Amino acid sequence: MQRICVDMDEVMADTLGEHIRRYNRTFDEDVTPYDLVGKGLWEITPLERRQQLRAFLDAEDFFEDLALIPGAQDVLKDLSARFDIFIATQAMAVPNSLGPKYRWLQRHFPFIPPANYVFCGDKRILRADYLIDDLPKNLLRFEGQGLLYTAPHNLTATGFVRVDNWLQVAQYFAGVPG
Amino acid sequence: MQRICVDMDEVMADTLGEHIRRYNRTFDEDVTPYDLVGKGLWEITPLERRQQLRAFLDAEDFFEDLALIPGAQDVLKDLSARFDIFIATQAMAVPNSLGPKYRWLQRHFPFIPPANYVFCGDKRILRADYLIDDLPKNLLRFEGQGLLYTAPHNLTATGFVRVDNWLQVAQYFAGVPG
Numbered sequence: 538m539q540r541i542c543v544d545m546d547e548v549m550a551d552t553l554g555e556h557i558r559r560y561n562r563t564f565d566e567d568v569t570p571y572d573l574v575g576k577g578l579w580e581i582t583p584l585e586r587r588q589q590l591r592a593f594l595d596a597e598d599f600f601e602d603l604a605l606i607p608g609a610q611d612v613l614k615d616l617s618a619r620f621d622i623f624i625a626t627q628a629m630a631v632p633n634s635l636g637p638k639y640r641w642l643q644r645h646f647p648f649i650p651p652a653n654y655v656f657c658g659d660k661r662i663l664r665a666d667y668l669i670d671d672l673p674k675n676l677l678r679f680e681g682q683g684l685l686y687t688a689p690h691n692l693t694a695t696g697f698v699r700v701d702n703w704l705q706v707a708q709y710f711a712g713v714p715g
Numbered sequence: 716m717q718r719i720c721v722d723m724d725e726v727m728a729d730t731l732g733e734h735i736r737r738y739n740r741t742f743d744e745d746v747t748p749y750d751l752v753g754k755g756l757w758e759i760t761p762l763e764r765r766q767q768l769r770a771f772l773d774a775e776d777f778f779e780d781l782a783l784i785p786g787a788q789d790v791l792k793d794l795s796a797r798f799d800i801f802i803a804t805q806a807m808a809v810p811n812s813l814g815p816k817y818r819w820l821q822r823h824f825p826f827i828p829p830a831n832y833v834f835c836g837d838k839r840i841l842r843a844d845y846l847i848d849d850l851p852k853n854l855l856r857f858e859g860q861g862l863l864y865t866a867p868h869n870l871t872a873t874g875f876v877r878v879d880n881w882l883q884v885a886q887y888f889a890g891v892p893g
Contacts, residue, residue, distance in 0.1 A: 540840075623840055629829040635813035651807040652837045658830025662720075662801055664842035664858065680842065 538621045538715055542655070542663050542679075543613065544670040545626035545638065547688040549646075550603040553578065559593045575693035600637035605645060608703025614648055615707065619715030622649055625663055627675075628656035669706060673697065684709065716799045716893055720833070720841050720857075721791065722848040723804035723816065725866040727824075728781040731756065737771045753871035778815035783823060786881025792826055793885065797893030800827055803841055805853075806834035847884060851875065862887065 546552035556578055557568050564586060572581060582590050593599060616622060624642060628634050635656060642654060660668065661678040668679045669686050673694045676683030684706070685697035700706050724730035734756055735746050742764060750759060760768050771777060794800060802820060806812050813834060820832060838846065839856040846857045847864050851872045854861030862884070863875035878884050 542840075623837075625840075628834070629817070629832050632814065632817045632829075635817065635834070636810060639807070639810045639813065650836070651810075652835075653840075654807050654834075654836060655840055656806070656813070656832075656834040658828070658832060659801075662718075662803075662831075662833055662842055664840055 538619075539667070539713070540621040540623060540665040541616065541667040541669065541710075542623045542625040542660075542665040544668070544672070544675065544686070545624060545642075547606070547671040548669055548686045549606055549609045549613075549624070550600075550641065551606055552600075552603055553688065555599065555603050556590075556593055559599075560590065563589065563593075570689045573689035575690065577690045594631050595633050597633055598637075600631075600634040600641060603641065606703065608707075610645060612703040612707045613646060616710055617648055620710070621653075623653045623655055623663075623665060624649060625655040625657060625660060625665075625668065625670075627658060627660070627672075629658040669700065716797075717845070717891070718799040718801060718843040719794065719845040719847065719888075720801045720803040720838075720843040722846070722850070722853065722864070723802060723820075725784070725849040726847055726864045727784055727787045727791075727802070728778075728819065729784055730778075730781055731866065733777065733781050734768075734771060737777075738768065741767065741771075748867045751867035753868065755868045772809050773811050775811055776815075778809075778812040778819060781819060784881065786885075788823060790881040790885045791824060794888055795826055798888070799831075801831045801833055801841075801843060802827060803833040803835060803838060803843075803846065803848075805836055805838070805850075807836040847878065 543549060560566060561568055613622060626638060628638055660675040663679060666681045668676060668681060669684045670676055671686045671688040671691055673691060676685060676697060683697060685691060685699045687699060687701045700709060721727060738744060739746055791800060804816060806816055838853040841857060844859045846854060846859060847862045848854055849864045849866040849869055851869060854863060854875060861875060863869060863877045865877060865879040878887060
């Protein structure tokens with residue numbers, strides 16, 4: 538059975554949406570994802586606000602209740618019948634996210650066993666056939682086939698197999714033997 | 716640079732020692748590691764105490780302050796100059812261990828960056844050249860070269876390259892190109 542690793546932030550969970558929401562609320566701004574084509578929220582944030590931008594992520598409740606990326610549940614449920622699904626998330630840069638990420642996955646993806654969660658940093662460590670991830674640097678380090686999941690910051694990245702949404706993920710793997 | 720994954724419990728941290736200590740204190744027993752040749756603490760624990768045995772692991776403070784396995788720090792520090800060292804620990808069966816394991820590693824192994832921590836379940840997911848682990852089942856699933864780190868429960872296991880202590884780990888890798 539082929540193995541697919543799936544990133545969490547921006548692929549399964551709308552982390553950016555929550556980050557923008559807290560940013561706008563705190564600084565009375567009106568940033569939208571459309572302001573972030575080809576860049577991260579960090580890059581449009583004035584220097585004097587960057588410490589606070591980081592503090593949002595460190596808050597105990599930040600990762601507890603993120604919105605789902607539409608289609609992630611249904612498509613992963615279908616794929617898990619034919620593929621070995623692992624969740625591979627960069628959790629080590631924000632240690633307060635470890636517990637919340639575990640609980641979020643259990644709540645929203647009960648069909649994926651915790652033994653298949655991988656909380657890591659550098660994704661070179663993953664032995665899998667596929668990795669679905671929004672970060673080009675993760676795909677470049679991965680030795681299998683990468684799929685770049687579209688997010689505002691990566692819209693200008695080229696040279697990757699790209700999926701814009703979970704429907705396209707389903708279509709891609711429809712043609713792949715499990 | 717070749718990559719070595721290192722398990723935490725019984726390899727870097729004396730998890731069994733703490734488990735036995737809490738067991739003996741709670742039940743006024745006198746179990747020692749010598750009572751556990753070829754078996755886990757679970758197997759010698761009467762059924763009516765097993766829920767408590769599990770509860771010890773779930774306690775918030777269990778993984779916070781485990782004793783070090785002698786030699787782990789010095790040998791890993793030396794090896795990290797020649798090898799790519801990752802820590803790969805089964806943390807998903809005890810989600811309360813996630814934060815404490817992170818903090819323990821930072822405190823005792825500051826020379827290993829958090830990006831090289833892997834909190835996982837099934838160790839099939841690891842892409843590395845070597846895995847040092849006390850659990851035969853983890854080594855059987857791993858695709859690289861496994862080294863069985865001796866612990867009471869695995870003393871009867873055969874068919875593995877075995878290391879009894881960190882001195883033997885250092886000796887093994889002295890003959891391996893980095």
